Amino acid sequence: MSNFADMEKRISEILAKHQLRKTTARMQVLECFLHSDSAISHSRLEKKLADTDRITLYRTLKTFEETGIIHKAMDGTGIARYALCAGSCQHHHHEDNHAHFHCGECGNTVCLDEVVVPAIQLPTGFQQDSSHLIIKGTCEKCK
Numbered sequence: 001m002s003n004f005a006d007m008e009k010r011i012s013e014i015l016a017k018h019q020l021r022k023t024t025a026r027m028q029v030l031e032c033f034l035h036s037d038s039a040i041s042h043s044r045l046e047k048k049l050a051d052t053d054r055i056t057l058y059r060t061l062k063t064f065e066e067t068g069i070i071h072k073a074m075d076g077t078g079i080a081r082y083a084l085c086a087g088s089c090q091h092h093h094h095e096d097n098h099a100h101f102h103c104g105e106c107g108n109t110v111c112l113d114e115v116v117v118p119a120i121q122l123p124t125g126f127q128q129d130s131s132h133l134i135i136k137g138t139c140e141k142c143k
């Protein structure tokens with residue numbers, strides 16, 4: 001099987017698993033994520049998919065985030081980046097309980113899937129919705 005057919009099969013499987021119709025925009029956006037080994041910002045996607053209209057791109061990212069295909073990769077820079085979920089995320093329920101690493105050299109943000117965010121003991125009366133562990137430094141490629 002060629003790489004292209006392989007990629008198309010993976011894309012179809014992910015969309016089917018999350019009960020999403022195959023559209024050109026969805027397939028193109030997913031392909032970007034599958035090809036990238038770091039989290040992708042909205043503006044980088046806009047540049048990569050210059051033919052896709054901005055609202056469609058915005059909606060596609062929103063749908064992917066809601067259905068559990070991608071999650072926001074917080075890196076403390078104020079730029080919203082997204083990364084593919086590991087596979088256990090479901091509609092409106094993410095389980096991406098891992099740290100994100102932001103490299104000051106190349107500016108990439110990556111998921112550290114094996115680094116689990118520790119449970120935090122909050123003061124009485126506080127309720128946690130989410131927490132993010134951001135680690136900054138130099139990645140293995142830039143070291």
Ligand SMILES: [Zn+2]
Pocket residue numbers: 068069070071085086089093094095096
């Ligand atoms: Zn997720």
Ligand SMILES: [Zn+2]
Pocket residue numbers: 103104105106107108138139140141142
């Ligand atoms: Zn780096």
Ligand SMILES: [Zn+2]
Pocket residue numbers: 071072073083096098099100110111112
């Ligand atoms: Zn992540």
